[in-house]
Amino acid sequence: MGSTLAQKVWASHVVRQGDAGDDLLYIDLQLLHEVNTPQAFDRLRASGRTVRRPDLTLGTEDHNTPTIDIRRRIEDPEGRRQSELMRSNCAEFGIPLHRLGDSGQGIVHVIAPEQGLTRPGMTIVCCDSHTTTLGAFGALAFGIGASQVEHVLATQTLPMRPLKNLSVTVDGRLPEGVTAKDLILALIAEIGTAGGQGHIIEYRGAAVTALSMEARMTLCNMSVEAGSRAGLIAPDQCTFDYLASRPNMPTSAAWEAELAHWRTLRTDDDAVFDKEVVLNAADLSPYVSWGTNPGQSIPLTAKVPAPDDFADEEARTAAERALAYMDLRPGTEMRDVTVDAVFLGSCTNGRIEDLRAAADVLRGRKVTDGLHMMIVPGSVQVRRQAEEEGLDRVFAEAGADFRAGAGCSMCAALNEDRLAPGQRAASTNNRNFEGRQGKGSRTHIVSPQVAAATAVTGRLTSPSDL
Amino acid sequence: MKKFTVHRGTAAPLRRTNVDTDQIIPVRFCASTTRDGHADALFADWRADPGFVLNKPEHRDATVLIAGNDFGTGSSREYAVWALQDYGFRAVLAPRYGDIFRANSLMNGLVTVVLPAPDIEWLWELVEAGPATCVTVDLEGLEVRAGGRAFPFSLDPESRHRILGGIDPIGSTLQHEDDIARYEAGRRPALPITV
Numbered sequence: 236m237g238s239t240l241a242q243k244v245w246a247s248h249v250v251r252q253g254d255a256g257d258d259l260l261y262i263d264l265q266l267l268h269e270v271n272t273p274q275a276f277d278r279l280r281a282s283g284r285t286v287r288r289p290d291l292t293l294g295t296e297d298h299n300t301p302t303i304d305i306r307r308r309i310e311d312p313e314g315r316r317q318s319e320l321m322r323s324n325c326a327e328f329g330i331p332l333h334r335l336g337d338s339g340q341g342i343v344h345v346i347a348p349e350q351g352l353t354r355p356g357m358t359i360v361c362c363d364s365h366t367t368t369l370g371a372f373g374a375l376a377f378g379i380g381a382s383q384v385e386h387v388l389a390t391q392t393l394p395m396r397p398l399k400n401l402s403v404t405v406d407g408r409l410p411e412g413v414t415a416k417d418l419i420l421a422l423i424a425e426i427g428t429a430g431g432q433g434h435i436i437e438y439r440g441a442a443v444t445a446l447s448m449e450a451r452m453t454l455c456n457m458s459v460e461a462g463s464r465a466g467l468i469a470p471d472q473c474t475f476d477y478l479a480s481r482p483n484m485p486t487s488a489a490w491e492a493e494l495a496h497w498r499t500l501r502t503d504d505d506a507v508f509d510k511e512v513v514l515n516a517a518d519l520s521p522y523v524s525w526g527t528n529p530g531q532s533i534p535l536t537a538k539v540p541a542p543d544d545f546a547d548e549e550a551r552t553a554a555e556r557a558l559a560y561m562d563l564r565p566g567t568e569m570r571d572v573t574v575d576a577v578f579l580g581s582c583t584n585g586r587i588e589d590l591r592a593a594a595d596v597l598r599g600r601k602v603t604d605g606l607h608m609m610i611v612p613g614s615v616q617v618r619r620q621a622e623e624e625g626l627d628r629v630f631a632e633a634g635a636d637f638r639a640g641a642g643c644s645m646c647a648a649l650n651e652d653r654l655a656p657g658q659r660a661a662s663t664n665n666r667n668f669e670g671r672q673g674k675g676s677r678t679h680i681v682s683p684q685v686a687a688a689t690a691v692t693g694r695l696t697s698p699s700d701l
Numbered sequence: 702m703k704k705f706t707v708h709r710g711t712a713a714p715l716r717r718t719n720v721d722t723d724q725i726i727p728v729r730f731c732a733s734t735t736r737d738g739h740a741d742a743l744f745a746d747w748r749a750d751p752g753f754v755l756n757k758p759e760h761r762d763a764t765v766l767i768a769g770n771d772f773g774t775g776s777s778r779e780y781a782v783w784a785l786q787d788y789g790f791r792a793v794l795a796p797r798y799g800d801i802f803r804a805n806s807l808m809n810g811l812v813t814v815v816l817p818a819p820d821i822e823w824l825w826e827l828v829e830a831g832p833a834t835c836v837t838v839d840l841e842g843l844e845v846r847a848g849g850r851a852f853p854f855s856l857d858p859e860s861r862h863r864i865l866g867g868i869d870p871i872g873s874t875l876q877h878e879d880d881i882a883r884y885e886a887g888r889r890p891a892l893p894i895t896v
């Protein structure tokens with residue numbers, strides 16, 4: 236029997252098999268940000284240990300960082316303390332850090348690919364559940380907690396029990412105007428927020444291989460919303476071309492050798508998955524979330540569901556709670572739902588292609604009166620590229636608020652960007668949990684295209700409705 | 702990590718599914734830089750509601766949390782585990798957990814037991830009818846006992862061994878430093894470095 240891509244990558248990183256079924260995996264790259272890490276460094280220090288491989292570790296500041304004026308100090312004393320500790324911890328242990336103001340700074344999952352650090356067949360971890368993003372390169376990329384961060388800092392390894400394999404095949408072609416974001420929302424609506432639990436998802440099929448690297452990152456990003464610890468896509472020419480354009484790549488002979496290795500990284504024809512899901516891309520349309528978990532998503536052309544629409548009692552109760560929290564009435568057209576704000580950004584949709592897609596919708600149009608559209612670049616590089624292409628002018632002319640600083644911003648609402656209680660946003664992030672974008676906030680997850688069109692009308696709108 | 706062998710305490714029935722870590726501890730409390738001091742942040746938004754289960758005097762001192770499906774989904778914040786422990790919880794019983802939360806809980810010795818949904822329902826009814834009922838979580842015997850019934854559960858042997866002995870996982874791994882060094886020596890030289 237053959238192996239899946241995930242099994243191959245896993246097997247090539249086993250340092251040692253434990254007696255109890257755990258594998259000790261070697262970690263090729265650990266990424267760090269300022270939240271979730273101070274405690275790991277504290278304990279490392281207290282136990283008299285050090286960082287084994289600072290050269291396989293990279294830090295950035297993203298969660299707390301201001302977006303309006305990056306020279307302004309972080310207002311919140313605790314957030315400021317996290318950033319200070321990030322700096323002193325990285326300095327103490329010799330870990331390179333992209334501080335606020337550096338040209339390499341940005342959301343951890345955006346900068347690592349930008350800098351050519353995420354490559355096929357690697358194992359990558361980060362103190363952040365959306366590390367799944369990096370699976371787009373055919374890497375095994377996992378989110379971990381602070382104790383595991385400490386473990387990787389000290390040993391460059393992580394004990395893990397093998398995960399199961401879930402194949403998600405998307406046949407056919409995505410219709411015009413339908414994006415990777417819609418695809419992943421449709422998948423989660425189909426298999427549920429626990430559908431991928433205990434599994435690594437491999438995305439396959441014509442509609443997946445047709446996606447750009449950035450769109451693949453959007454897809455893999457939300458694997459965790461499907462309950463998966465990781466999601467990946469086999470590397471192909473699209474991956475290699477992207478990597479060839481990145482800094483820090485090996486040159487000539489070494490590049491050829493790496494390329495030859497990367498080409499072996501695919502699931503064998505006779506490999507067996509534990510679970511398989513097949514979607515038809517042609518059936519998809521722009522999706523939007525209506526509830527308080529990403530599984531509560533429907534086509535934008537649909538109506539707000541009623542609790543009784545769900546056969547399962549658990550889903551019915553969850554729908555009742557979600558409708559109350561979201562202040563939505565069953566039967567309302569999703570396209571009649573009005574929003575107070577639009578947020579374009581995050582590690583799901585804060586890359587240059589996302590900004591281009593939004594600019595294409597906004598060009599020659601205006602953000603509707605009284606609505607705040609905030610656009611936060613995923614990284615300093617994204618911001619610069621957008622300026623080079625004149626997207627900043629498109630946003631300014633449309634009346635959108637294109638922020639100077641890069642970071643998580645209103646995805647996590649840890650900096651000062653947040654919704655007021657009761658406010659409703661169309662947002663390109665990945666989580667519509669209660670209070671995610673500020674206490675009492677209401678989030679509808681959408682694609683960048685839908686976000687931009689929604690900013691124009693003030694109601695949940697797809698560009699084709701404009 | 703505090704050792705855990707057998708724990709006996711009262712339980713709080715949390716009749717909710719898909720409790721994500723943003724609910725367990727809202728992000729505004731995650732700017733802290735310590736592992737402790739998170740007790741008040743636990744379920745902070747829900748605790749504003751006087752009817753919330755942890756606000757009921759009869760469940761206030763609970764040390765076992767009985768939750769619905771998919772407890773601890775979402776963000777990887779270990780604060781969720783620390784907040785539960787700070788508040789006083791030693792164990793959680795639920796049919797299913799978010800993967801990262803589960804891993805975090807076991808790293809910290811918060812025993813997260815998987816029990817089938819019907820058993821959770823039975824336990825909810827039991828502790829709702831009699832909040833003083835003691836629930837025993839026996840990690841040695843791999844069994845939950847309450848109301849005259851016993852519910853066997855399983856846990857991966859590695860985690861069980863570690864939690865029973867209060868063993869530091871990093872220390873265990875470092876015993877295999879030779880293996881790590883040997884693996885390291887064989888890595889392809891073209892793999893990226895960050896410096």
Ligand code: SF4
Nearest residue numbers: 365581582643646647
């Ligand atoms: S953008 Fe949002 S989901 Fe992504 S790393 Fe930042 S807070 Fe997490």
